[in-house]
Amino acid sequence: MLQTISYLYQVADVFAFLVLAAAGLAIIFGMMGIINMAHGEFIAVGAYVTTYSYQAGAPLIVGMLLGAVVAGLFGVVIERTIVRRFYHRPIDSLVATWGISLMMTQGALLLFGSGAPGVGTPFGSVAFAGGSFSVYRLVLVVVAVLMLAGLYLVFMKTRFGVHARATMQNAAMARSLGVPVDRIYAATFGLGAALAGLAGGLYAPTMTLSPMIGSSFVIEAFVTVVAGGADVLVGTPPAAIALAVIKATATAFWGQVYGVMGLLVAVCLVVRILPEGFTGWMTRRRA
C-alpha cells in the first residue's frame, strides 16, 4: 500500500517539476524557436524576487506572483532589445541567450552575493499509510495541472492565443491579416519568461537560493521540451508523464544516478524514434 502510494506521489512530484520547469521553455523554444539558454536565469529571477519579497514581509504567494510578473517584464525587455533580432536564426539565438545567461549569473553573484537565507517550505507534512509526504509538493502538482489547463484556455480560447499561434505559424500572413506581430512576439516571449519565473518562485522555498539556482532546472526543462516537441499543449504533458514514470522508477530502484541517466537515455530514444517528439506523434494520430 505504502509502496504504491509513495510511487504515485513520486511520479506526480517529478511530473510537476518537469511541467513547471519546462512550460516557459516550451513556449519560447518549442513555439517561438528561440533556443533560450537564459531559461534558468528567468527561473532565478522568479526565485530571487519571491525570496526577497518574502524576507521584506510580503506573503509568500504574493512574492511568487510578483516573481512571475517581474520575470515576465524582464522577458519583454530582453525580447525587444535582443531576442527579436534572432528569429529564424536559432543557432545565433543560442549564443545570444547564453551570453545573457552568463551576465545574469555573474551579475546576481556580484549584486546579491553567493546565497541568501532560506524561506522555509510551508504547510508541513502529512503522514499516510505508514509514510509521510510534504503537503507543499502536492500543492505543486495541483499548480502544474492548473497551469497546463490555463495555457490551454489562453492559447485556444482567447484572441491573444489565436494571434500567437497564427504568428508563430506564419508571421507574414498574420501581419497581412492585421495581427500586431511585433507585440505578439514580445507578449509570447514575456509569457514564457513569466512561467519560468513562476517555477522559480514555486520552488524557491524548497531549495537553496544561489545565482546558479536555475541550472538545476535547465537539463530537465530541455529534456522535456525536446521529448515533447513544438507544441506546449499537445507535447509537453505526455512527455512529462512518460519522463516522470521513467525517472521515478529508476530512482526508486537504483537511486538518483540512474534516475538522471534514465531521463537522458529516454530522451535519446524519443528523439530517435519520434523526431518531432510527442507533438509529432500526437498530431499524426489525430490526422
Add this chain to the structure above:
Amino acid sequence: MRPSVRMLLATAAMFTALPAAADDSDPIKIGLLEDQSGEIAITTLPKVRGTQLAVEEINAAGGIAGRQLELIAYDPQFDNAKFQEFTRRLIDSDEIDVLFAGATSASREAVRPIIDRTDIPYFYTNQYEGGVCDGNMIGTGGLPEQQFSTLIPWMMEKYGKRVYTIAADYNFGQISAEWTRKLVEDNGGEIVGEEMIPLGVSQFGQTIQNIQQAKPDWLMTLVVGNSQASFYEQAPAAGLKIPMGSSITIGLGFEHKRFKPPAMENMHVAMNWFEEVSSPEADAFKERWRAKFPEETYINDMGQNAYAAVYLYKKLVEMADGSTELADLREQIATGQACIDAPEGQICIDPKSQHVSHRMWQVSVDAEHNVTVERSWDKVEPYWLGEVGCDLTQYDPKDQYTPSYLPEPQ
C-alpha cells in the same frame, strides 16, 4: 634610425636581467585557485578571504624572511578544466613559488598531476576523504581519522547501528561513503542504504522515501554544493526527522545560518573549526576577520584552514632559512617540528603523510539552530596514512589510498 650601441646594451641588459628574477628582495609569489563563483562559491569564498587576510597580516609584519608576499588569484568557477588551465598559467607565466588550490577532491586530483611535475609545494587546505600520499602536497584540512573515527562510533552508541548514507557522486562522496561503511561495520553496525547523488541534483523526493522505507537509526549526509543542500529543506518538509551526521555541514557549509530552523535540527559534525568555538586565539582571529570583512555570514572551516595554511608555509620557509625550494621545505617537515598556533589551536605537520594534526570539536545542532560542543580533543594526529605504509620521508608514490586500496609494502 640605426640603433645606437647604448640602446643595444640597454636592451641586452634588460633581457639578461629577467631570468635572474629570484632575488632575495623580490616578493614570494603565492598562487591561489579557489572557486569564487559557481555551485560551491558560498562555502569557498571564505578561503579567498582567509588567504587575503593572512597575506596582508604577514606583509604588514615584514613578510617571510624579509620578503613580501604577492598573491595571484584566479577564479576557476567550479570547473576542473579551468583548475588545470590556471595551474599551468600560474606555473608558466606567473612563476609562482607555492600553490594553494582547490576545494573539491575532483579539483585537487585535476591539479595534482600538473603540480607533481614541478618542484612547487602545493597546499590543499580542505577537509577531504584522506589518503593522498604525495611529496608535493601538504594537506591541512580534516581527515577521516579526525572526523569519521571520532563521530561515527559516538553516533552508533547514541542513536543505533542502522545507518543510511547519501553522498555526492564523485571521489569525495564515494570514498567518504567507503569510510562510513568501514567504520560502521567495524563497530558492529549495518549500512541499510547508500545512495550516490549526482552533482547538481536538487530534487530529493524519492531519496527521502527510500530513507523512510529503510528505517535507519541515523543518516550520514555527504551532499555537496548548493543544489544538493536542498535536501536539508526537503527532508523535514516531507516529515523525515532523523539524527544526521556529516563531515562537511555546519562548520564548512554553515547550513544552520542559511536554512530556516529547524531544518538542521539533530545534525552532528566533527571538525577542526566552527565559528562558535571560543578561545583567546579564536576570538582574536574572528575579530580581525570581521574588521576586514564585516559582511561575512560565517567564518567557516575552509576560511580558517586557508588562513592557517599561509602561516604554516611561513613557518616552513623560516625554518628553511628563507628557502622556498620544495626539497628544503620537506627537509623541515621531516623533522616533525613544523608546528604553528592556528586560530583553532596548535597544528603540526606529520612527516610521513604531510598532513596536519588538529584540535577537534564535535558539535550538535538544536531546533533553534544553536550549536553545542558535545566533545573536543586537543590533538588528533593524521595517523592513518602512516599506519598503512605511506612514508614520504622514504618514498614518494604520489598516489591516493583508501581502505580498499592500500600502499604496497616497500
